[in-house]
Amino acid sequence: MIDKIAEKYALSTQGARTFIRSSILEFINNLVSMLPMALFLYLLYDISTAVSNGTLLKNGFFYLLLGVVVLILLFVSNYATYTELYVGTYKESAQIRLSLAEKMKQLPMSFYSKKAPSEIASVMLNDVADLENFFSHGMPKITGLIPFVGLTLIALLAINWKLTLVSAVVIPLSWLIFQGSSYMEKKAHQEYFSTITKQSDYFQEMIEKMQETRLLNRKKEAKKEMAELLAQQEKTHRKTELPTAISQGMIAAVLQSGIGLVIIFGSYWYTQHELTLIELLIFLIATNKMYNMMISIYEKLSMSRNTKIRIERLKSLYHEKNQVGNTTPAFSNYNFELKNLGFEYKVGQPVLKNVNFTANEGEITALVGPSGSGKSTMLRILSRLYDYDKGNVLLGGHELQNIATDYLFEHISVVFQEVVLFNTSILENIRMGKKDASDQEVLAAAKKAQCDEFALHLEQGYDSIIGENGSLLSGGERQRISIARAFLKDSPILFLDETSSALDSENEYAVQQALSKLVKGKTVLVVAHRLKTIENADKIIVLGAGSVLEQGNKEQLLARDGMFKRQYQYEMGTLSNNQM
Numbered sequence: 001m002i003d004k005i006a007e008k009y010a011l012s013t014q015g016a017r018t019f020i021r022s023s024i025l026e027f028i029n030n031l032v033s034m035l036p037m038a039l040f041l042y043l044l045y046d047i048s049t050a051v052s053n054g055t056l057l058k059n060g061f062f063y064l065l066l067g068v069v070v071l072i073l074l075f076v077s078n079y080a081t082y083t084e085l086y087v088g089t090y091k092e093s094a095q096i097r098l099s100l101a102e103k104m105k106q107l108p109m110s111f112y113s114k115k116a117p118s119e120i121a122s123v124m125l126n127d128v129a130d131l132e133n134f135f136s137h138g139m140p141k142i143t144g145l146i147p148f149v150g151l152t153l154i155a156l157l158a159i160n161w162k163l164t165l166v167s168a169v170v171i172p173l174s175w176l177i178f179q180g181s182s183y184m185e186k187k188a189h190q191e192y193f194s195t196i197t198k199q200s201d202y203f204q205e206m207i208e209k210m211q212e213t214r215l216l217n218r219k220k221e222a223k224k225e226m227a228e229l230l231a232q233q234e235k236t237h238r239k240t241e242l243p244t245a246i247s248q249g250m251i252a253a254v255l256q257s258g259i260g261l262v263i264i265f266g267s268y269w270y271t272q273h274e275l276t277l278i279e280l281l282i283f284l285i286a287t288n289k290m291y292n293m294m295i296s297i298y299e300k301l302s303m304s305r306n307t308k309i310r311i312e313r314l315k316s317l318y319h320e321k322n323q324v325g326n327t328t329p330a331f332s333n334y335n336f337e338l339k340n341l342g343f344e345y346k347v348g349q350p351v352l353k354n355v356n357f358t359a360n361e362g363e364i365t366a367l368v369g370p371s372g373s374g375k376s377t378m379l380r381i382l383s384r385l386y387d388y389d390k391g392n393v394l395l396g397g398h399e400l401q402n403i404a405t406d407y408l409f410e411h412i413s414v415v416f417q418e419v420v421l422f423n424t425s426i427l428e429n430i431r432m433g434k435k436d437a438s439d440q441e442v443l444a445a446a447k448k449a450q451c452d453e454f455a456l457h458l459e460q461g462y463d464s465i466i467g468e469n470g471s472l473l474s475g476g477e478r479q480r481i482s483i484a485r486a487f488l489k490d491s492p493i494l495f496l497d498e499t500s501s502a503l504d505s506e507n508e509y510a511v512q513q514a515l516s517k518l519v520k521g522k523t524v525l526v527v528a529h530r531l532k533t534i535e536n537a538d539k540i541i542v543l544g545a546g547s548v549l550e551q552g553n554k555e556q557l558l559a560r561d562g563m564f565k566r567q568y569q570y571e572m573g574t575l576s577n578n579q580m
């Protein structure tokens with residue numbers, strides 16, 4: 001049962017247990033909350049008996065004592081429910097967020113290209129917050145109150161079955177209204193969610209593109225767009241609340257009309273001596289309490305409808321397929337062999353088609369081709385940031401997709417176009433290449449990557465903090481930190497993507513010199529736009545629209561009258577743009 005609840009509501013087993021305990025405590029709490037009224041009715045009964053007998057109330061002290069006991073019970077049950085419910089739910093939402101973060105790490109990068117970051121963030125923050133709200137303020141109330149309504153009806157049946165039936169007439173009516181509003185509420189909430197997602201996408205983009213917005217002088221347009229979006233959100237919000245407000249209002253009116261029925265029929269049966277005054281009073285108090293509980297149940301059930309959409313989003317995230325592969329083979333070599341490789345980011349739009357080549361240990365294999373031909377994609381696939389759809393990739397004879405990603409990453413260093421840096425010191429950013437490296441090792445790697453030239457000019461030297469994603473550094477400086485990481489890691493496989501593009505010619509030469517030392521004996525795959533930088537490559541793979549057009553070394557490719565030769569001549573200035 002615990003497992004079923006956990007699965008149904010996307011909770012942990014501990015969360016499901018908390019939910020059961022809270023429901024029981026909520027039920028007990030409701031029972032205890034009836035005690036003052038029961039005590040009052042008994043007292044009233046005793047007083048009326050004493051008055052009709054012309055005597056004094058005998059057991060006044062007993063009632064006083066019971067009153068104190070009831071107060072203590074009220075405190076204890078409220079305290080126990082509060083701590084179990086709220087503390088338990090807070091812990092559970094923290095647990096859900098942790099397990100979601102864990103899940104994120106196991107998903108392939110393809111997941112991130114089909115889901116907007118704002119949508120993922122919304123699931124982790126808003127959906128979990130809503131779930132927390134539902135489990136602290138909603139669900140246990142429903143499960144705690146429903147048996148209580150049942151018990152009240154049974155107790156009333158024992159007093160007078162006819163009046164109980166009259167008071168229960170409004171219950172099926174209220175249920176019909178609730179069911180009738182289901183479709184409208186669901187539709188309104190789906191619309192609301194899509195507006196919220198659009199809005200958070202917009203805000204995220206606005207922050208990311210602040211620089212462009214200013215440079216392109218788009219401030220006015222951006223303000224107008226935001227105002228329109230906010231107005232749209234407000235409209236949708238009101239539309240979302242409307243069906244719930246109408247149905248809850250109708251339900252409350254129908255249920256409260258039950259009191260009127262109890263008064264009319266109860267008074268009549270009282271005059272017919274089928275009911276005593278005390279019994280009528282009990283009916284009035286108990287049905288009033290029961291209807292209020294039912295109104296509360298309906299409110300929470302309506303809340304549960306909306307939370308259902310959130311739970312489904314959470315579950316769909318949990319059910320996303322993890323990146324496969326968990327082998328940790330001992331490599332006898334680090335040769336890559338690609339056989340009929342095919343890949344697409346979006347279904348039906350292949351980016352790599354039937355790619356065949358080998359990239360051997362101790363050699364530099366260069367990937368060239370026009371923009372968008374799939375060079376960077378190829379490196380992402382070879383480092384398993386994305387998994388391929390067709391064909392095979394073998395590393396040292398082992399299928400790449402079967403190799404555990406963490407294990408694979410231990411053997412690969414990457415220097416990509418987009419360098420990701422952390423808001424810490426230069427030293428620590430470089431140390432990320434090898435977590436246990438000493439300061440001396442880090443500084444030596446930094447020197448090789450020409451980092452001394454800028455780092456030593458900063459006030460704090462290598463201890464300088466470089467800002468969010470290295471925002472306080474230039475493009476070339478950021479790239480050199482990335483190169484230093486690769487020097488430090490010194491892994492047998494090295495992927496370089498446009499490493500020299502952000503360096504001036506003097507630095508570029510120095511870095512090329514350093515890289516030429518680093519690449520020795522490794523399997524190196526390098527992506528470059530300028531053919532000059534990869535002249536010394538052992539093998540050049542020319543890509544065009546995701547397919548291999550030509551491959552060979554520079555001399556072999558120049559001997560052919562292909563794309564490489566034309567591009568090479570163009571770069572050397574022996575071919576004009578028109579002749580290309």
Ligand SMILES: Nc1ncnc2c1ncn2[C@@H]1O[C@H](COP(=O)(O)OP(=O)(O)OP(=O)(O)O)[C@@H](O)[C@H]1O
Binds near residue numbers: 346
């Ligand atoms: N995350 C992604 N989701 C969807 N499509 C993508 C993604 N990344 C790249 N693409 C598409 O895949 C194709 C190949 O892109 P890729 O970045 O591999 O080309 P490239 O040869 O490295 O280009 P460039 O030289 O301009 O960097 C392009 O059409 C690009 O639009």
